[in-house]
Amino acid sequence: MAVANSVVAPAAPLPPVLAALKDAVLVALVAMALTGPIVGLQTVDAGGRLTVDMRFTEVALGIVIVFFGRFGLALGERGLALPAYGVGALLMVAGFLLPWPAELLKVLAVAAGIALVVRGIAGQLKERRTQAVLRAPDEEDAKAERLRRLVTRGLGFAMLAAAVLLPMMPFANSYIMDTAIRVMTYMMLAWGLNIVVGLAGLLDLGYVAFYAVGAYTYSILSKDFGFGFWGALPIAGALAASFGILLGFPVLRLRGDYLAIVTLGFGEIIRIVLLNWTSFSGGPNGIGSIPRLTFFGYPFARRAPEGEVTFHQLFGLDFSPLHRAVFFFYLILVLALVVNFFTIRIRRLPVGRAWEALREDEIACRALGINPTNTKLTAFAIGAMFAGFAGSFFATTQSFVSPESFTFLESAMILAIVVLGGMGSQLGVALAAILIIGLTEAFRGLAEYRMLVFGLGMVMIMVWRPRGLLAHRDPTVLLHGRKSVLKKGAAA
Amino acid sequence: MTAPLLKVEHLTMRFGGLVAINDVSFEAEAGRITAVIGPNGAGKTTVFNCLTGFYKPTVGRLTLTDAKSGHSYLLERLDDFRITKSAGVARTFQNIRLFAGMSVLENLLVAQHNKLMLASGYSLLGLVGWPSYRAAERDAVEKARFWLDRTGLLPRSDEPAGSLPYGDQRRLEIARAMCTDPALLCLDEPAAGLNPRESAELNTLLLMIRNDYGAGILLIEHDMSVVMGISDHIVVLDYGKKIAEGSPAEIKANPDVIRAYLGEDDTTEALAEGVVE
Numbered sequence: 001m002a003v004a005n006s007v008v009a010p011a012a013p014l015p016p017v018l019a020a021l022k023d024a025v026l027v028a029l030v031a032m033a034l035t036g037p038i039v040g041l042q043t044v045d046a047g048g049r050l051t052v053d054m055r056f057t058e059v060a061l062g063i064v065i066v067f068f069g070r071f072g073l074a075l076g077e078r079g080l081a082l083p084a085y086g087v088g089a090l091l092m093v094a095g096f097l098l099p100w101p102a103e104l105l106k107v108l109a110v111a112a113g114i115a116l117v118v119r120g121i122a123g124q125l126k127e128r129r130t131q132a133v134l135r136a137p138d139e140e141d142a143k144a145e146r147l148r149r150l151v152t153r154g155l156g157f158a159m160l161a162a163a164v165l166l167p168m169m170p171f172a173n174s175y176i177m178d179t180a181i182r183v184m185t186y187m188m189l190a191w192g193l194n195i196v197v198g199l200a201g202l203l204d205l206g207y208v209a210f211y212a213v214g215a216y217t218y219s220i221l222s223k224d225f226g227f228g229f230w231g232a233l234p235i236a237g238a239l240a241a242s243f244g245i246l247l248g249f250p251v252l253r254l255r256g257d258y259l260a261i262v263t264l265g266f267g268e269i270i271r272i273v274l275l276n277w278t279s280f281s282g283g284p285n286g287i288g289s290i291p292r293l294t295f296f297g298y299p300f301a302r303r304a305p306e307g308e309v310t311f312h313q314l315f316g317l318d319f320s321p322l323h324r325a326v327f328f329f330y331l332i333l334v335l336a337l338v339v340n341f342f343t344i345r346i347r348r349l350p351v352g353r354a355w356e357a358l359r360e361d362e363i364a365c366r367a368l369g370i371n372p373t374n375t376k377l378t379a380f381a382i383g384a385m386f387a388g389f390a391g392s393f394f395a396t397t398q399s400f401v402s403p404e405s406f407t408f409l410e411s412a413m414i415l416a417i418v419v420l421g422g423m424g425s426q427l428g429v430a431l432a433a434i435l436i437i438g439l440t441e442a443f444r445g446l447a448e449y450r451m452l453v454f455g456l457g458m459v460m461i462m463v464w465r466p467r468g469l470l471a472h473r474d475p476t477v478l479l480h481g482r483k484s485v486l487k488k489g490a491a492a
Numbered sequence: 493m494t495a496p497l498l499k500v501e502h503l504t505m506r507f508g509g510l511v512a513i514n515d516v517s518f519e520a521e522a523g524r525i526t527a528v529i530g531p532n533g534a535g536k537t538t539v540f541n542c543l544t545g546f547y548k549p550t551v552g553r554l555t556l557t558d559a560k561s562g563h564s565y566l567l568e569r570l571d572d573f574r575i576t577k578s579a580g581v582a583r584t585f586q587n588i589r590l591f592a593g594m595s596v597l598e599n600l601l602v603a604q605h606n607k608l609m610l611a612s613g614y615s616l617l618g619l620v621g622w623p624s625y626r627a628a629e630r631d632a633v634e635k636a637r638f639w640l641d642r643t644g645l646l647p648r649s650d651e652p653a654g655s656l657p658y659g660d661q662r663r664l665e666i667a668r669a670m671c672t673d674p675a676l677l678c679l680d681e682p683a684a685g686l687n688p689r690e691s692a693e694l695n696t697l698l699l700m701i702r703n704d705y706g707a708g709i710l711l712i713e714h715d716m717s718v719v720m721g722i723s724d725h726i727v728v729l730d731y732g733k734k735i736a737e738g739s740p741a742e743i744k745a746n747p748d749v750i751r752a753y754l755g756e757d758d759t760t761e762a763l764a765e766g767v768v769e
Contacts, residue, residue, distance in 0.1 A: 342619075349618040350601075350608035353594070357602040360591035367544060367583050368603045369576030369672055378615075475595035477629075479637060479649040 017083075020074035028067040035062050061105050065091065069112040076120055088116030148472065156427050159434075163333055167326040177325035179441050181332055181397065185390055187433035188336035190417040191426065192386030195343055197415065198424035199352065200379035201359025203260040205411055206247070206267025210240040210384035212274060212406035214391020219287040219401050220280075229293045233392050240388025241381040243270075248380035252373055255362070267411055275403040286402025293328070293396040300324035328397050335393060339386045340426055346382075348476040355379050356424075420461055422468025431469050495557040495564070497522040497708040498543075498676055503552035505538050505732075512538045513549075514732040520676065520725075522559050525702055525709045527719045529743075530729035531752060536712045537586060539729070540678055543710070544583045545572030556581060558675055577606050582674035584665040586681045586712075592654030596645055596664060599653050600636035601629075603671035608632055639667040643697065659690040663697065670701065676708045677701065683715040691715055695722050720744070728752065 014022065040059040043050045072087030092113030100106040133140045166172060166180055189211060196204045217236040221227040227235070251262045274281045281287065294300070295311045302319045303310070311327075312319045346352045354375045357365050365372055395401050417436055421428035439457065443450045461469065498520040505513040513535045520526040528536050541547040543554060545567065554567035556579045565579035575581050591599050601608065611628030612618030618625045640646045643663040648656060653664060662682055669677055682698075683691045699722055701707055713719045719726065719740070726743045728736040730752040736743060743749055 345619055346615060349612055349615050350605050351612075351615045353598055353602050354605050354609075356594055356598075357591045357605075360593055361589050363546075364585070364589040364591065365602070366546075366572045367576060367585070367589075368605065368668070369573050370602070370605045371573050371577075473593060475598055475650055477597060477601065477633065478595075479597050479633065479640075479646075 016078040016080055017075070020071055020078055020080070023074040024067050024071035027070040028063050031063050031066040032059070035059050057101055058105065061100070062108070065105065065109050065112055069116065072112075072116040073119070076116070076123060081120055081124060084120050085117060088113045088120065091116065152427055152470065152472075155431075159427075159430060167322075167329055172322070172326075174322055174325055177322065177329055179438070181325065181329050182441075183434055183437045184329065184332040184336050185394060186414065186417060186437050187430055188332065188339050188390045188393075189387060189414045190421070190429045190433050191336060191339045191343060192383050192390065193414050194418050194421075194424065194426070194429050195346075195355070195386075196379050196383035197418050198429075199343075199347065199359065200355040200376065202376060202379060203256060203263070204380075204383070205260045205264040205408070205415065206270075207263075207383070207387060207414055208406045208408070208411040209247075209267040209270035210243055210387035211391040211394070211410070212270055212401075212403075213240045213243050213384075214388030215395040215401045215405070216274065216281060216287070216391075217388065218392035218395040219290045222291045222396075223287065223289075229392070229396055233389060236392040237385040237388040240391065241385040244380040244382075244384025245377050247384075248377045252376055264408065264411075267406075267408060271403050271406050274406070282402070284403065286400060286404070288400045290395055290399045290401070292324075292399050293331070295327055300327065328393075332393055335389055339389075340430075343426060351375065351378060353476060416458070420458070420468055422465075422471040424473060425468065425470040428468055428470030435469075495555070496520065497557060497559065498710070499553075499555040499557070500539075500543075501553045501555070503539065503542060503554065504550050505535075505542055505547060505552075506550045512732050513542070513729075515551075516729065516732070516734045518727045518734065518737060520708050520710050522675065522708045523702060523706045524724040525698060525711060525722050526725045526727065527711045527713055527723040528727045528729060529713065529719055533731075534729040534752075535732040536729055537680060538732075540583060540680055540710075540712060543567060543575075543678060544581055545570060545575040556676065576672055576674070580673065580675035581678060582669035582672045582676070583678040584662075584669050584680055584682060586684065588658075588661050588665055590653040590661055590665060590668070593652060595650050596640070596653050596656070597633070597636055597649045599664060599668050600639060600671045601632055603668045604632045604635065635671060636667075639670050642700065643667045644693075659686050662686065662690075663694070666697065666701075670705070670707075674707055676710060678710045680712050681714060682711070683713055683718045686715075688717075691718055694718065698722055 013019075036059060039062060040055050042053045042055055044053050068087055068091055072084045072091070075087065076084035090113070091109050095106050095109030095113060098106075098109075100109070129140070163180075163184075167177065189207070193204065193207045196202050196207070214236040217239045218227075218229070218232045221232040221235060222229070247263065247266045251259055254262060275284055277283070292300070295314075298309055298311045298314050300311050300321075300323055310319070311317075311323055317323070347356075354365065354370050357368075357370065358372060358375055362372055365375075394405070398405075413436065417432045418429055420436065421430070421432035435457070436454075440450060440454055443453050465471070496519040500519070501517050503513055503516045504511070516535075516539065518526070528539060530536055538547065542549045542552075549568050552568065555564055556567055557564045558580065565575075567575055567579060567581065570579060576583075591602060594602070608625075608628060609615075612625045613622065637646065637649075640649050643666065645656075645660060645664055645667065648660065653661065656664060662685070666677075666679065666682060669679075679698075683694055686694060695718055698709060698711075698718075702709055702722075711719070711723065723740055726736075726738065726740055727734060728743060728746075728749050735748045735752055736746045738746070
């Protein structure tokens, strides 16, 4: 009917419901063309030869879901919010109640219903905000700014509190603690890389090399030279920093893609040297039985070696393997927070501002008398130093290091955390670390589809938040004080 | 006689076979505005890039003499960032180069990097919040406030520099250059893209910098209302050669200059009618 109408009088606009119907029919036709051959035909092995089965019901139901989903969307787009909710609710109820022939169809129907409802609510909220902005733009600006501040600050404190309380929770078993340690290690690495990539704008694809330098430095110092963790930590950091400078010198003139390629190469060189220099690093076998970290001299063990007191004896507790994990967790938490606070502070210092200025425009920096060589090298060195610290921690928790742990994939993972979090945003990076490491862990049940979910998540974040989860940049210094933005709204 | 602030002697710059500047010599005095003018492609910006170290000249000597210390610097031998840091030559760019994502105030603090870096003990004292660093930062903010006030940008100090209107961005770039405490300020077409009211404001600002601050200003400009209105001395380049030099009145009447700008045939007519500016 709708089609006939449009043919007769192409100039007259259709009533909204009919237009939505037409839209839905068209999309359903496309869906039919696509699902017909892909879903409808199934080859079955019937006693040694292949036969083709038709799956009409599945195709038909799929098309019906697509039809209603699109119908709801089209209604929503034409301002008919209530009918759109209705279609969404219908899909959801149908998804739950009807006996679907396949689990996937059921999931599809429910997901489509939820998507419709969520979209509708989001659309109405946006509309309401637009109305409010039209009435009082300054006030709304101030309100949004206040809300943003509140949310980011609240989120930061909530995450910190959750991290501190996590080991005391009844559900904290050794699997949870190990995952939390992994998340915190990546968070620390990402915060370190954030200095190089987020602040100084130097795209570094070989960051894991400094992590490896730290890990191997600690392993060799503690195993062959009897260093303790706290003695080896500064040396590992210093050595990683010197490797950072070593890499920095030849690449000073490079930017962007070229820099990325060279740093990628550097990361691989370190890994391949570790793999092949067997007498030094144990080659592919790595270095094993690295002394584990003790609680300031008291080992975490069921039975103490001759003449030593163990951690649980010291505090009169029963032995639990969880003690070590909890201690490691708090240790990496403190290390990561040190990196975080260091970064927050240094961003407000001249060198931090110079990094950001260098990221914005190197030529202008030179014209203002800033030495770009020193500025870049400090960024490389400080970023590398934190990776070195994290590497030492990694070596002592695992008590085994091998080149396997320092592949390019690790660098890519750390970089992904920085980019997804929002370059330069400390809180965004923390969120992204939890999302990326936590979610890949949570979807472990999906086995080989895990990476698919991971990729889908990445794509969705890039579509909705192309500049990262939290891309807002606060100025490092304000002339009119923090309240000026808020006051502007109050005055209006 | 004391040495001039800037002395350019026999400056030549070749790019392969192309001679961009051919044996140009001129001087710029402290407390005076020297304009470098010429048709498009005359080599004005190349002179600037040689002065500020972005190019190393093929031949020539560029001497900057600081009147206060009496110290001379040979600019052609210094690294680009040292020309600003040690010799005190600041510049702006033809296509504005602000730190767009950073706030206006931050732009001006980056310009005071070297002084602040020293005060922060290469970040070590700054990290622990040493009082002397805090004082230095307060001073830096005060200096920034002074220049923001002079350029009329004070109300927008906390906004991202990239969000300012074009004319404000031009003025911010000048304020930023002034925050490096330059002995010589090199401005590459500061009036480009400004409306008449804005270029009048620019004239006032530049005269203020010359009179109150005593810095020498070297100016590349196409806007003749700016050049003729405020310059003390004008150098005219054409095809990389200096064709004339003198006061605005002399330059206006110079037949070589008119020929360079208007071409051979129109010159006599233009001179007769007295319309050339």
